Amino acid sequence: MSVLIVGSTALDSIKTPKAENPRLLGGSASHAALAASFFSPVRLVGVVGQDFPKRYLQLYKRRRIDLQALQILPGKTFHWSGEYEANMNRRRTLLTELGVFETFTPTLPNSHQKSPFVLLANIAPLLQHHVLNQMQRPKFVVADTMDLWLNIALPELLKLLKRLDAFVLNDSEAHQLTTEENVFAALKKIHKLGPRYVIIKKGSHGSILSGPRGFFLCPAYPLHQVVDPTGAGDSFVGGMMGYLATARGSIEDNLRRAMIYGSVVASFCCEGFGLQRTSRITRGQIGHRVKELERLARF
Ligand code: AMP
Numbered sequence: 658m659s660v661l662i663v664g665s666t667a668l669d670s671i672k673t674p675k676a677e678n679p680r681l682l683g684g685s686a687s688h689a690a691l692a693a694s695f696f697s698p699v700r701l702v703g704v705v706g707q708d709f710p711k712r713y714l715q716l717y718k719r720r721r722i723d724l725q726a727l728q729i730l731p732g733k734t735f736h737w738s739g740e741y742e743a744n745m746n747r748r749r750t751l752l753t754e755l756g757v758f759e760t761f762t763p764t765l766p767n768s769h770q771k772s773p774f775v776l777l778a779n780i781a782p783l784l785q786h787h788v789l790n791q792m793q794r795p796k797f798v799v800a801d802t803m804d805l806w807l808n809i810a811l812p813e814l815l816k817l818l819k820r821l822d823a824f825v826l827n828d829s830e831a832h833q834l835t836t837e838e839n840v841f842a843a844l845k846k847i848h849k850l851g852p853r854y855v856i857i858k859k860g861s862h863g864s865i866l867s868g869p870r871g872f873f874l875c876p877a878y879p880l881h882q883v884v885d886p887t888g889a890g891d892s893f894v895g896g897m898m899g900y901l902a903t904a905r906g907s908i909e910d911n912l913r914r915a916m917i918y919g920s921v922v923a924s925f926c927c928e929g930f931g932l933q934r935t936s937r938i939t940r941g942q943i944g945h946r947v948k949e950l951e952r953l954a955r956f
Contacts, residue, residue, distance in 0.1 A: 660898050662898075663703065665735050667683045672741065691722075691935050704729075706733040732757040738751040739887065765792075772792070776800075800823075801894050824856070826858070844872075863877040877920055894919060897912075897916050
C-alpha cells in the first residue's frame with residue numbers, strides 16, 4: 658500500500674563542528690520519503706523553486722518516489738540553515754526562508770486522495786490540514802511537528818491533533834506542549850488532546866510509543882560517530898510509515914516493529930550529511946541493523 662507524504666522539500670545548509678555543507682537536499686518530506694521508499698510506494702507532495710538542482714529530482718526518481726504532486730514553481734526553494742554544537746543533540750536554526758512554500762496550497766490528484774497511509778511531515782499545520790482535507794478515508798494518519806509551530810500556530814496544531822491516529826514529536830516539544838518534565842506524564846496529556854498513539858522521540862536515546870496496549874521503548878541504533886543528525890526524526894517516521902504500509906495484519910501488531918525499522922533508517926541518516934548516506938544504503942543493510950537491534954534489546 659502506498660504512503661502519501663507532505664512536508665518540506667528543501668535545500669539545507671548545515672554546519673557541524675567538523676564541516677560545513679551548503680544547499681544539500683533536505684526537508685522533512687525528502688527525508689521521510691526516502692526512508693519510506695525502502696519499504697513501500699511513496700507519493701511526495703511538495704513544492705520546489707526553479708533553483709532546485711536536477712540531480713535531486715533524479716535522486717527521488719531513483720528511489721521510485723512518485724513526483725506527480727511535486728510542483729516546480731518560479732521562485733526559490735525553501736532554504737533552511739542550522740548549526741550543531743559539539744553535542745549533536747543541540748542545534749540552532751540560523752535561517753528559514755520559506756520561498757515557494759509561502760503560498761503553496763496543493764490540489765491532490767484523485768489517485769493520491771485514496772492513499773491509505775498519510776504522513777503529515779513537519780510543515781505549517783494549516784498545510785497539513787489542507788492536505789488531510791482532501792484525503793478519502795485514509796487508514797492511518799500520522800503527523801510530526803516542530804517547536805516553531807508550537808510557538809506560532811498552536812491553535813491550528815491543536816485542531817490537527819484531533820484528526821490524527823498518531824502524533825510524533827520530540828521530548829523538548831512534548832515538554833513545551835504539556836509543561837510536563839516527565840515524558841510519561843506528557844504522553845498522558847497528549848492523548849487527551851486527541852491521538853490514540855503518541856510517539857516521543859528522544860534523539861540518540863531512542864523513542865517511546867504510547868498506545869492502547871501500553872508503552873513500547875524503542876532503542877536507537879548505537880552509533881560511534883554522528884556526522885549530521887539533520888532529518889533523523891523525519892527518517893524515523895518515514896521509515897516507520899513505509900514499513901507499516903507494507904506489513905500484513907493490524908497496525909497495532911506492527912507498529913512496534915515499524916518503529917525499529919524507522920530507528921534503523923534514522924541511524925543511517927546520521928552517518929552522512931543530508932541524505933548522502935541514506936541515498937546509498939540497501940534494504941539488506943537495513944535488515945542487518947534490525948537484527949542487531951533485536952539482539953541488543955532482547956532479555
Ligand atoms: P529534523 O532534523 O528531523 O528536525 O529535520 C530537519 C529538517 O527539517 C531539515 O531538512 C529542514 O529542511 C526541515 N525544516 C527546518 N525548519 C523547517 C520548517 N520551519 N518547516 C518545515 N521543515 C523545516
